[in-house]
Amino acid sequence: MLLKVGELAKRCGLTVRTLHHYDSIGLLKPSARSDTGYRLYQRGDIARLHQIQALRQFGLSLAEIGDILATPDLNLATIVERQLEALDRKIAQSQALRHRLSGLQRQLTRGEEPELADWLTTLEMMTMYDKYFSANDLKRLPLLDIDETSTAGEWAALVEQVQAAMQTGLDAHSTQAQALAKQWIGMLVRDTQGDPRLLVKLNAMMVGEPTMQTKTGVTPDIVAYIQSAFVESKLRIYEKYLSADEFSVMCANYGKQADDWPPLIAAIRQHLDDSTPPSAPEMQALARTWLGLFRAYAGDNPDTHAKIRAAHQVEPYLFFGTFIDPPLLAYVYQAMAQLGQAPTPAQAH
Template structure:
């Protein structure tokens, strides 16, 4: 069987121009001639063309195909391995892109229609985040932000004022603010300290991740100094693994206790006796919720508050309420045991 160039082009799906190019570069030349002098492709030529197309399908450059076909095939395993790696990379990139598009789709499904600048900014952020976080981590960061967005609007300006006033990181007011800051970060990232750490690195390296109303890098560095002192204090009472289970209680969880203590103070209830002990039990329940539902961690957190006044910075109860509850807890003997080492977030 012999074929003219036009016939081979039609049956192979290639163009005549492509076959002529193969001929010109010495990759595939017709090896027969008709009586009229036309150059013809033989069955062996067609078989070689199939091999060329198969190697092209693997992504092998044309310049390497001729050498490979002339060899004993020993290069083929390396070529297959190389193309497999390339394909794996393409699959990973496509998967990541699909996940980012899914995230954008979720935002649009919530009825949020960004303008062009916001849209392009979101696309840019997604690409930046993809260099540091998995698609699932990006989803957690994006979905967690609404839980803390409103409170950030008060914490960031307050911390900025403290820094501008020249207050040192160990200042009691700064420690109260940084406890709130740490609690918000904890709630935002779902208690994942590795994710929080990497977020800090991204914030430092990628200016495009900064919100217009967010903290500047000088403030972030100031917070890092203050939070290091808070963490050192918490780590005297809880392990880092335990810390991941803590959650800052919502105001709705704390307000009933605050109101109950306010009522007791107004009524002159003493810090010893059954009424005060009942309030300590109510406090312990709030702490149990803050400790991820673990009663032992809640009791240890209560003892830490009683034994170490500095631990109380940033709690959601008033100073008067905390003083009363601490006195009541001491009267009830709940702080008799020592708290083991570690770290956490409380009420």
């Protein structure tokens, strides 16, 4: 079936002028022309038009779209998949906005004066979420204040407890502070489903968005307090297995590069999911980085490594909050073996 330019424009919601422009710049040329010179479009042309319109929705220029469509192995299914992801994100945002509007309506119906500033801040945060997370990410992150299933209230209560502890001068190394840190990390693992990639995105948003820090109360000082208490909870375990000198070295270095581990583990998780061979150059580089971070706090003494290995074999808490699971660890060990290393649980984070 062949469509004239006017028919195609009407069917797809574009103007004839737009289709003429696409033809003039070589972006969408009709496959045929009638005896009288009318442009005629067939199925392949319509499929290409779909690709063009889909890419336009991603904010690409016509020149950029032309370059992409010139790629020989362009997959239409991939374009449709991206469209579906974008649509899912819009649906999630619309549902969240409807939830907020319903709450506002209930307040107004009861004659209550809503806190419009807070409400507008919430809408601002919803837009902020879209900068960092995909629609699928948002479905997997209940800690974000998006809908009625959110655990944001639970987090707010914990933040208040931590704020109170800090205000009263509770030492981050105290047993009480360690308990708060364990609860915090446990909730974080739970609400990110143990996915380090979500953790990295969440961290980026918390660091890069002052509005988020103000809204949630999760300031850099609170994060540092939790990290210090959590590190201390791990050190108390290592202390049982190390000599005084070994433990002194670990105390001086353990936790210093805590911010470097999540991106590393997230990258490895992605390669694992993508079935990247452990011998691949990118995995070899990540394995070297892993070893470097490990040795930065454990040193190079094989005897110390053996003691740490013993601790990891009988102390599962040492893996708590690391976002490292057995499949990921085995994958890293395979990559280390390619480097000529002798990987052991002592080389886990």
